[in-house]
Amino acid sequence: MKLKILILIFATVNILYAECLTSYEKALLKSDIESYNKMFGKGNYIECDTQKNSLEKFVCSHxxxxxxxxxxxxxxxxxxxxxxxxxxxxxxxxxxxxxxxDKDYKAEPINTNHLCFDLKRRTTDRLGGESPYKMVYTERFDEINYFIQENKHGAVLTNRDGYKIYMGKNCDAMDSKKQKGVWYREDERYVIKFGKEKIEFSFSDLDIEDYKCIRR
Incomplete structure (x- = not known):
């Protein structure tokens, strides 16, 4: 019984697991950085030789x-x-x-969920559709933004607070609160349902060619 519980916990953690950067995102960033370095010379707003504040100390060690x-x-x-x-x-x-x-991250400990999201959001604001990150927006009065990362199981959506939603290739869904549900595409919307709770997205950069989750 204990073994089954451990396997279930491991499986849940595995499908919901998402670091700030995937290997695919890292490759995109490195390619872009090479281009920027050729244009402007090598540079980084974070100075690891001085590390004057908590943010620089954290970033330089990660x-x-x-x-x-x-x-x-x-x-x-x-x-x-x-x-x-x-x-x-x-x-x-x-x-x-x-x-x-400097204002939001001057004190320790650094909130890694917030920092990851803010960096991706500000990069996306600058680049728009050319951003290496994929963002979606919920259709609700208190619009919430998520970044999407795909893995072998499906895709993981993460918001600024670190709340995660897993969208499986079999149309199954799970979140970091351990709620289980389903998801599907309906017209131009993506819908995720956890019981009576429904989360809707007006559009998405998620590639669903291999996903059979379209409801007509």
């Missing part, structure tokens, strides 16, 4: 977050160079951009 910040730096520089033209000043732009992170 390789994935350092990679995200390096990519975000290139994205941000490209954005402001397009918009400011000859008035562009790296140090002013850096100070302005980092003021948000």
């Amino acid at each position: 390789r994935d977050f350092l990679l995200i910040f390096e990519h975000f730096t290139g994205v941000d520089i490209a954005f402001w160079m397009r918009n400011l033209n000859m008035k562009y000043d790296y140090y002013k732009v850096k100070k302005n951009t980092m003021s948000f992170f």
Whole structure:
């Protein structure tokens, strides 16, 4: 009996597991960074040689977050160079951009869920449809944003607070509260149901060609 419980717990954790970056996302970021480095020279708003604050200390000791910040730096520089033209000043732009992170992440411990989401969100705001991250929005009065990461089991949606929803290839659903349900596509919406609770998305970048979850 104990073995069955352990297997069930392991299976639940496995399908809901999602790091801040997937291997696919890492490859995209590294490719983009190479391009940005050729255009602007190597740069990162996070300075690991000084590590003046809690945010820099945390990021410099976590390789994935350092990679995200390096990519975000290139994205941000490209954005402001397009918009400011000859008035562009790296140090002013850096100070302005980092003021948000310095304010929200000045104290320890660093909330990794918030930091991961905020970096992806701000990168997506700068790049729009060219973002390496996939975002969806709920259809409700208190709109909630999620980032999607696909794995061999299906896809995992994660919001800023770290709440996760698993969407399986067999149309099954599960969340980090251990609720079980179903999901399907209906017209132009994605619907996830946990009992009477229904979560709807107006659109999604999720590739569902291999998913047989379309309700007509």
